[in-house]
Amino acid sequence: MNHHQLESDLEHLEHVLVRISGAEPIPLSYWRKRVDDVNAAARIPAQKCRAQKLHEALNALESRTGT
Template identity: 60%
Template sequence: MNHYQLETDLQHLEQVLARISLNDRIPLSYWRKRVDSLTSVASVPSQRSRVQKLNAALRALEERAQA
């Protein structure tokens, strides 16, 4: 994945995860796969930090869904 695509994906996921709810029609498992796919390609510290924040936000949603 090139740098431009990684930045685009990070920005998109940051926007989406800030707005989704448990009632959205796209399952959380889809977003989990998207976030997980960035974990291995984020090489710059700022990108890794952003992926960690996405993981935390998604984990919080997943935990609420299990409750």
């Protein structure tokens, strides 16, 4: 994943994850895969920090929904 794609994915996930409840038609497993992909691709500290926050936010959402 190139730098621009990674930045775009991070921005998109930051925008989406704060708005979903787990009851949407797209399952949380889809978002988990997306978050895991950006975590794996993050190389610089700022990207790693943002990806880790996404990971934690999704963990919290999964805990609330029981998935």
